[in-house]
Amino acid sequence: MNSDFCVAVHAFVYLNHHGGKTCSSKELATNICTNPARVRKILAMFKNCEFITTIESGPGGGYQFSGDPDKITLSDIASIMKIDFVEPGWRSGDTDMDCLIASGMGNLMDGIFSDLNKDCYSKLSDISVSDIEHRIFGTTKKAGGKS
Amino acid sequence: MNSDFCVAVHAFVYLNHHGGKTCSSKELATNICTNPARVRKILAMFKNCEFITTIESGPGGGYQFSGDPDKITLSDIASIMKIDFVEPGWRSGDTDMDCLIASGMGNLMDGIFSDLNKDCYSKLSDISVSDIEHRIFGTTKKAGGKS
DNA sequence: TATGCTGTAAACATATCAGTTACAGATAAG
DNA sequence: CTTATCTGTAACTGATATGTTTACAGCATA
Numbered sequence A, B: 001m002n003s004d005f006c007v008a009v010h011a012f013v014y015l016n017h018h019g020g021k022t023c024s025s026k027e028l029a030t031n032i033c034t035n036p037a038r039v040r041k042i043l044a045m046f047k048n049c050e051f052i053t054t055i056e057s058g059p060g061g062g063y064q065f066s067g068d069p070d071k072i073t074l075s076d077i078a079s080i081m082k083i084d085f086v087e088p089g090w091r092s093g094d095t096d097m098d099c100l101i102a103s104g105m106g107n108l109m110d111g112i113f114s115d116l117n118k119d120c121y122s123k124l125s126d127i128s129v130s131d132i133e134h135r136i137f138g139t140t141k142k143a144g145g146k147s
Numbered sequence C: 001t002a003t004g005c006t007g008t009a010a011a012c013a014t015a016t017c018a019g020t021t022a023c024a025g026a027t028a029a030g
Numbered sequence D: 001c002t003t004a005t006c007t008g009t010a011a012c013t014g015a016t017a018t019g020t021t022t023a024c025a026g027c028a029t030a
Helices: A004-017 A025-032 A036-046 A074-081 A100-124 A129-137 B004-017 B025-032 B036-046 B074-081 B100-124 B129-137
Strands: A052-055 A062-065 B052-055 B062-065
Touching: A004 A025, A004 A036, A004 A062, A004 A074, A004 A129, A004 B100, A025 A036, A025 A062, A025 B100, A036 A052, A036 A074, A074 A100, A100 B004, A100 B025, A100 B100, A100 B129, A129 B100, B004 B025, B004 B036, B004 B062, B004 B074, B004 B129, B025 B036, B025 B062, B036 B052, B036 B074, B074 B100
Parallel strands: none
Antiparallel strands: A052 A062, B052 B062
8 A cells, every 4th residue: 555645644644733724735744744746735635625724825835624623533534635545556367267265365355454444434434633633642632442 | 565475375385275285495486476485585484383394304394284274363373474464654743853753653553553453364364264265165154154 | 025834735754564585394206 | 417497695677656846737825
């Protein structure tokens, strides 16, 4: 998996924590420990959703959190980025072979990984941007949070 | 993730399906569509467990399934191989920075991915080697299998 | 007009992955 | 004993992926 997801989540948390302030890609890159171009490339994926407002040009431009941090989950973020958390990346066997094992294992494993991926999304839908912030700053919001 | 896991599962299913027969790394590699050296390297990880018997030398050497295909699950296989299905591979921020977000996000994301990984293991503990075989050959063993 | 921001692309270095080749060690067959 | 065969393991290679750096067009603000 690409670590772009980590960058995006980090940016979301940072932007949310800095409230209405507009942050430049440079400021975000410094905090995330990466380069501004990468931040811009990743946050550009969120242009057509309401989570982040982008001011593309002019001094004072940058990114601003514009969603409900309690509603936006890591699953939402991953979904927009089309992240595959689990992926085989390589298929054993060959569909054209006679042996049912050789011809079937590729698709079968793809299916299993696809299921695992869905489970990841499901799990991440329980973690909101607010939750992350609370975990970092130690401010427990819900009493019943697990661990 | 590495696709070694796919190779291992494929080999397990193949060996199981061929009963007591001893198969060489070459035969397995042909079926999996990879090279014998890779098969040997991967199956060597199972030397100290009872799932597979290895005859290391001499003509007629090779690998043989020696476990209970109903009991051995994909989770068992992954566990022995120490597979990380989900891994960040890159840490945003830096533990030494003052900002709590910058210093905390790395560990926090690691924790989340670690949880996802555990969930993957949990899911895979429901899939046995027999299950895979049944899926491939269309022989339904349990009536209540999902999909 | 000058400045500063995003969006985007290209070039680069590095790491990872799988394939290939090779060889030591061991065993069975002749 | 000699030969053939198989695993375990390491080194080398080529392809692909990943993140960094640099650069530039487009645009808004002062």
